Amino acid sequence: MKLLDYIKPLTKEQLEVFATSCGSTVGQIKQVAYGRPASAELAIRIDIASVGQVSCEDIRDDINWEYLRRGTASDDSHPKAA
Template identity: 60%
Template sequence: MNLLEYMKPLSREELEDFAARCKTSAGQIKQVAYGHRRASAALAIDIDRETKGAVSCDQLRPDIDWAYLRSRQPSAA
């Protein structure tokens, strides 16, 4: 599912709530959904989290090597 498909059935209030949980505005979500703007890495992660993976960060930002980031072990500092 892409972001536009996810967001289309949402009411205005639901979209506003979704955007707030993603730490952005409904307008920004629409810009990304319609392809007018690219999601930042942080926004892509927030959208992935808030859609419970229905809209993946991999789909939103295919230019980022998410597999590499997922495979990294936390460094012992």
Template identity: 55%
Template sequence: MTLLDYIKPLDKLVLESLAKRCSTTAGQLRQVAYGNRRASASLAIALDRETDGEIRCEMTRPDIDWAYLRNSATTTPEPTAD
């Protein structure tokens, strides 16, 4: 599902609520959905979180190596010897 497919059926209040939870505006979401603007990394992450993964970071920002970030978040750092 694309961002456009996701937001098209939303009524104005639901879209505005999603935008607020993503720290942006409904207009900005529309601009990103129609390809007129590029989502920031933080917006891509917020959309992933607020749509329960339906709009994945990889979809809105394919130029970022999300696989690396996702993998590094699951590894635990080695304890340091003092």
């Protein structure tokens, strides 16, 4: 789910609670929802605060989250050290 779709139905109070639970502000959350790049840390906090409804990948698709989660590349194009 896109962040904008997630926050649109929220009341002002719910959005404030969500932003606080992300360690952010309503203004910053709205900026990210409308396309401003978020830090990897904020992407993770949004994923956690939305209980996975807005995933890290939805916020930052330029990061190889699979590699970070598993500690291995998703492809085997790089040889492993001996």
